[in-house]
Amino acid sequence: MLKLFKIIADAGEATAKYPFAPFPVSPGFRGKPELDATQCIACAACTTACPANALTMDNDTATGIRTWQLHLGRCIFCGRCEEVCPTHAIVLTPTFELAVANKDDLLQKASFRLQDCSACGRPFAPAREIDYAMALLRQSGVAVDEARRAEFACCPACKRAATVARDAVSQHLSPEAEQ
Amino acid sequence: MTVSEQTKVGQNYVDGLRERFGAAILDAEWQTADQVTVTIKLGSLPDVVEWLYYKQGGWLSVLFGNDERPLNGHFAVYYVLSMEGIVKSWVVVRALVEEHRPEFPSVTPRVPAAVWGEREIRDMYGLVPVGLPDERRLVLPDDWPDDLHPLRKDAMAYNQRPAPTSDSETYTFVNDATGSTRDVPLGPLHITSDEPGHFRLFVDGEDIVDADYRMFYVHRGMEKLAETRMGYDEVTFLSDRVCGICGFTHSVAYSSAVENALGLVVPPRAQAIRSVFLEVERLHSHLLNLGLASHFVGFDTGFMQFFRVREKAMTMAELLTGARKTYGMNLIGGVRRDIMKAERTRTLALVAELRVEVTQLVDMLLSTPNLRQRTAGVGILDKKVARDFSPVGPLVRASGFKRDVRADHVYAGYASLPFDVHTEDSCDVLGRVLIRAREFFDSLSIIEYALDNLPAGPVLLEGFHYRPHQFALGFAEAPRGEDIHWAMTGDNQKLYRWRCRAPTYANWPPLRYMLRGNTVSDAPLIVASIDPCYSCTDRVTLVDVKKNKSTTVPYKEIERYGRERKDSPLK
Numbered sequence: 087m088l089k090l091f092k093i094i095a096d097a098g099e100a101t102a103k104y105p106f107a108p109f110p111v112s113p114g115f116r117g118k119p120e121l122d123a124t125q126c127i128a129c130a131a132c133t134t135a136c137p138a139n140a141l142t143m144d145n146d147t148a149t150g151i152r153t154w155q156l157h158l159g160r161c162i163f164c165g166r167c168e169e170v171c172p173t174h175a176i177v178l179t180p181t182f183e184l185a186v187a188n189k190d191d192l193l194q195k196a197s198f199r200l201q202d203c204s205a206c207g208r209p210f211a212p213a214r215e216i217d218y219a220m221a222l223l224r225q226s227g228v229a230v231d232e233a234r235r236a237e238f239a240c241c242p243a244c245k246r247a248a249t250v251a252r253d254a255v256s257q258h259l260s261p262e263a264e265q
Numbered sequence: 266m267t268v269s270e271q272t273k274v275g276q277n278y279v280d281g282l283r284e285r286f287g288a289a290i291l292d293a294e295w296q297t298a299d300q301v302t303v304t305i306k307l308g309s310l311p312d313v314v315e316w317l318y319y320k321q322g323g324w325l326s327v328l329f330g331n332d333e334r335p336l337n338g339h340f341a342v343y344y345v346l347s348m349e350g351i352v353k354s355w356v357v358v359r360a361l362v363e364e365h366r367p368e369f370p371s372v373t374p375r376v377p378a379a380v381w382g383e384r385e386i387r388d389m390y391g392l393v394p395v396g397l398p399d400e401r402r403l404v405l406p407d408d409w410p411d412d413l414h415p416l417r418k419d420a421m422a423y424n425q426r427p428a429p430t431s432d433s434e435t436y437t438f439v440n441d442a443t444g445s446t447r448d449v450p451l452g453p454l455h456i457t458s459d460e461p462g463h464f465r466l467f468v469d470g471e472d473i474v475d476a477d478y479r480m481f482y483v484h485r486g487m488e489k490l491a492e493t494r495m496g497y498d499e500v501t502f503l504s505d506r507v508c509g510i511c512g513f514t515h516s517v518a519y520s521s522a523v524e525n526a527l528g529l530v531v532p533p534r535a536q537a538i539r540s541v542f543l544e545v546e547r548l549h550s551h552l553l554n555l556g557l558a559s560h561f562v563g564f565d566t567g568f569m570q571f572f573r574v575r576e577k578a579m580t581m582a583e584l585l586t587g588a589r590k591t592y593g594m595n596l597i598g599g600v601r602r603d604i605m606k607a608e609r610t611r612t613l614a615l616v617a618e619l620r621v622e623v624t625q626l627v628d629m630l631l632s633t634p635n636l637r638q639r640t641a642g643v644g645i646l647d648k649k650v651a652r653d654f655s656p657v658g659p660l661v662r663a664s665g666f667k668r669d670v671r672a673d674h675v676y677a678g679y680a681s682l683p684f685d686v687h688t689e690d691s692c693d694v695l696g697r698v699l700i701r702a703r704e705f706f707d708s709l710s711i712i713e714y715a716l717d718n719l720p721a722g723p724v725l726l727e728g729f730h731y732r733p734h735q736f737a738l739g740f741a742e743a744p745r746g747e748d749i750h751w752a753m754t755g756d757n758q759k760l761y762r763w764r765c766r767a768p769t770y771a772n773w774p775p776l777r778y779m780l781r782g783n784t785v786s787d788a789p790l791i792v793a794s795i796d797p798c799y800s801c802t803d804r805v806t807l808v809d810v811k812k813n814k815s816t817t818v819p820y821k822e823i824e825r826y827g828r829e830r831k832d833s834p835l836k
Contacts, residue, residue, distance in 0.1 A: 114602075
């Protein structure tokens, strides 16, 4: 019995002051994911990696908008999105207070403009991805100026058609021979 | 995976089977050095399993069905035996069941441990275990259509279920009492921790004459979900969620099942880190159970103190894995997070603090007269019952069997870590409490040793090739017993079949025998001693056979009566 009293006395007050004082978490704690939309290129790597389907992408070709969505109610805070993001646009923060009064508030969205193909005019990839590809090449020493943007903003199908047309001429292949 | 002749462990069992059963043994194929799948003729199933179980020191870890019609035109049943005789290995007995004759001979009359598994195969695949005395459903609700078997490949989508047709239960609870008894329903929302359950105690006055229970009220259909909806590499994150306490253990078991199936060699550092995380889980789980043991004997101060100290174990988990629950750490081929110097130093400091504080608390708990008085000789799991039902964890160890998957079979980093397998011969609740306390201190030593001797190198194996239709077992010792998973890869990077067995599934069937002969006020203590997961919403039905009267009591009330032992709800 005396042992017990001693343990209780030594323990003192165990109750934390939270929520009246902040509750510290360990470094490396995996809390609410935050998207830095200025960094994001809307490549959708995070939505492919997300095991819980908390992250999704929707394309609206009519308006030319790609919508990135995070549903915090589905998030399991595994951090796979952070691991696969090529631009470090999404990181897990130490925030753990996620309660909302309205369920819809758990849904976060970001919209990105889709690039229309310079040849056929149909949207095919996020505009940011084109910028990113050009910037990457510039970074690695390839001279890519704005004048060549149309080349990069061309959809794979049109690129293929253009290549085939060019090669057919250069190799003197008639359409019959190609078949 | 091809296993060379020299490294095959368990060849003696296959040789023995061939010698004894001759033509009934069709094929033997090794998945890993110590895992062999023996395909036999269906008719010999009970004989083969019985021989391996009782004559060769086998324990039935799990059994399950598989719809292999798209692969070979048959259903299959698998009985997984953990061989713990002189040679320690896994023998999986497999038999094919013809599609037009969906039945197989029941093993349960020979090996009682098969009872739940066979009932589940009947529910999930519609394969009838001929000769199984218990003809009730196990998993499916009472009003589920008779001809719909969810795990058949052509049955249904994972997200559909037939609309309920009835609000009332038609399940019959089994009462083996010879005299008259009174019915005490405990549930339907209860009992220990994973999900609601319904307990029915048959009492004569205050004495429990028999008990029956029903689980699976909130069956989540995870196996179906994994097979149809998720990629094999995402299932590690789903397997975490099997349990709120030992989630990491499940994902280790799942990942190693796939790693074994694909023949992947996980880097030693990853294996050691897995062991550290597994032991961190054991720390907080055992402290939780010791706290609950205090609570159920009416010593709530002890409960508070154990839970206060348990926070240090939770902090350790947060520090090492980034979350209080050790979730999301495993990938196929290793772990996602290394242990850095700062984390290591802080963890070692926490280990030292825990050792001091828990030593004091355990001393205090054991010197509390109430504990011995309430737990010694209570909830006896007879050795014979234990041998027949293959229970796992501290439950079976307290009945004198030295079973611990960490010591019996090689996985994670345990081959090079120091620990003992603790056993007790008292077979009672006290024995289980003592074993948990000792294992707690072993876990502290394992963590210290592993952190001091972490192998160098990568923590994740990258660049392996996925192959469909490979299968193997994965296993890990959770705080309450072994988790065992069997995974078969399939097309489109999805699992063809995933069977996951949590330890409490193996511990429920013998519980009935542990409750018999005790008093109603001991029931919560006995149930808690197998450390099931507790949801606090349970009720109990008490049936008095003499008065033929049934009372439904809130579980809280029974729990209160268990602690205070005053104002019996039966009166």
